[in-house]
Amino acid sequence: MELDQAKFGLCKREVVDLLREKDINPTTQRIEIAHLILQKPQHLSADEILAELNREYEQVSQATVYNTLRVFVEKNVIRELVFAPDRIYYDSNTRHHHHFIDVETGKIYDISPDCVKCPEMSYVDDLKAEVFEVSLLMKGRIPKA
Ligand SMILES: [Zn+2]
Known part of the structure; x- marks a missing residue:
């Protein structure tokens, strides 16, 4: 069941549904992180995601962000792009491109x-x-x- 990941700008309710469909327990922080990344097709580093979250939302720890990104990649919510060991990005577009x-x-x-x-x-x-x-x-x- 390949979910249509070309959908961006999901509201928080839709993010919760998406996480549930992917068998991910929708904790508040996971919802915030998915909501941020899935706004549009984009490629963000973990540090950019962390900085953005801590500007807009409550404080989220680096460990939480890294763990959540790992879960999202495993469950195909996002794609991990490893251009180099120090250039890793998270891609909200999981379609082949x-x-x-x-x-x-x-x-x-x-x-x-x-x-x-x-x-x-x-x-x-x-x-x-x-x-x-x-x-x-x-x-x-x-x-x-
Ligand atoms: Zn991409």
Whole structure:
């Protein structure tokens, strides 16, 4: 049962329903964190999420944020993007898509799978590995308007 995660800007009641559907106990802090991340398609670091929460809501501890993000990733509420060990982002868009990073600003853009010719691989010979998903990370420069 693949939930339509292209829905953003959920109200808190809808967030509670979503968490329940994903078998996640909707604690107050989990609701706040999901509500924040699922506002729109976006890519946030754990520190950005923590800073944003503590500006808008009650104090939430770093441990709570990290634990909650882990649960959300496991239950496919959000996707974890590991660009580098020190560049990990949480993506509110769980649909298959690619990413483009603007090297000037560091901003991450979602790229529709339709825009990119991606190799349809199901097996990597070198590793004898089965492939579940191929996603691209593109880096480049966006011309100034
Ligand atoms: Zn994305």
